[in-house]
Amino acid sequence: MTKTMFLPLLLLLLLSAAAASTSVSTECTVSTMDDYPVPVRREVYGDGRIFDISHRYTMDMPSWERKDGLGRFLWLPASMKNGSLANNSLMKLPTHSGTHVDAPGHMIDRYFDAGFDVDTLDLEVLNGPALLVDVPRDSNITAKVMESRLMFKSEYDSSYVGFTTDGARWLVKNTDIKLVVSTDCTVSAARDNPVPVRREVYGDGRIFDISHRYTVDMPSWGSKDGLGQFLWLPSSMKNGSRSNNSLMKLQSVHSGTHVDAPGHMVDSYFDAGFDVDTLDLDVLNGPALLVDVPRDSNITAKVMESLNIPKGVRREFDSSYAGFTTDGARWLAKNTDIKLVGIDFLSAACYDHSEIILVEGLKLDNVPVGIYNVHCLPLRLLGSEGSPIRCILIK
C-alpha cells in the first residue's frame, strides 16, 4: 500500500474543530459467546516476530522494598454480576513493580523536585533499534563486564544482576547508550540545573505520542469528576528513604488512554479469562491508518462506509470525539479487515470484543491523517478487563 492511494480519501476528511467530549455512552448490545473460546497467553507474537519482554503482573512478582512481592494489585468494584453495565477494574501498584522504568527523580531528589517524572522521558530513546546482550550471571555489571561487550545505542541485559556504580559510569562515558534495561535499578548521572521537557512529538517530528498525560481531572469511566488523585509518595528521600517511590492507583483502568479486553462488556469472556494479558500484540502493533471522521454525529455504519477504507487495512484510528454506534461497529467487523480500532472518545463501545481490539481515549489532535506504524502496549495485568495503554504513532 502506498500513501498516494489514500490521497483522495484523506482529502475528503476535513478537519473541524470540536470540543472534547467526556460523556460516556450507556447503551450497548454485544453479541454473546456462541462457542466456548479459550484465551491464549503468549510470550511471542506475530509468527515469532514480536517478543514480549515485560513480566505479567502477579501477586508474587518482585516489588521494591516488599519482601513478599507485589501483593494484590487488582479489584473489581463494579461488576456485571452485581448489576453494572460493564466490568470495571481498579488497579493499585507501587510504580517500581515488575517491569518498569525509572525516572531521574527516583534516585536523585533534586531531579524529583525539578519535575523529572516519567512523562519527561524521551520516547525516541525508548523506541528504536536495540541490542540484546547476555552478560555473565555470576557477577554484577561492572565496568569490566561492560567493556567486554559490543555496545550499541540502546542495550538490554539478560543477566539477573544489577549495575555497579562503576559499571554505570563506564557506560555513560564510553558508549552512546541512552537506554539500559536490566533486572535491577540503575544509577542516573546527574547534570547541572536540570529542566524537564514535556513533549507530544519526539524524534524530530517522527514520533507522535497519542496517549494522554494522566491528570486528576482526566475522564475516567464511572466518575463524573474525573480520575482524582492517582499518585502518592509513601516513601521519599526527604523522609529518609534512599529513593523516591511512588504508588499509583487508578480507580478505573478505563481512565484516559486505555484498552478494553473482551471481559469488559461480555461477562462470559470475563469468566473465561479474556483479560488484557490475552490481547494480541501483533494486532496492537503495525501499520495503521489515521482518519478523520465527521464530528457532528456518532460513528454509524454510514459514516464508516463513507470513509472507503481499503481492504487490507488492519488498524484504524479515528479522530472524531465521537463514539461508535452498534451498527457502525458491526459494519466494521463485517466489511473490513480491521482488527484494531482507536478512538479519541471514552465510551462503553459496542463491539464484539472477540473480533476487534478497541483503544479508547486517544489524543489524536494535531496529528496529520495518514499512514503510520502504531505501537500500543497494555500492561500485562493478569485478570484485568482493561488497562492503561501507551500508544505512539511513528512516521
Ligand SMILES: [Zn+2]
Ligand atoms: Zn526502579
Ligand SMILES: [Zn+2]
Ligand atoms: Zn474502556
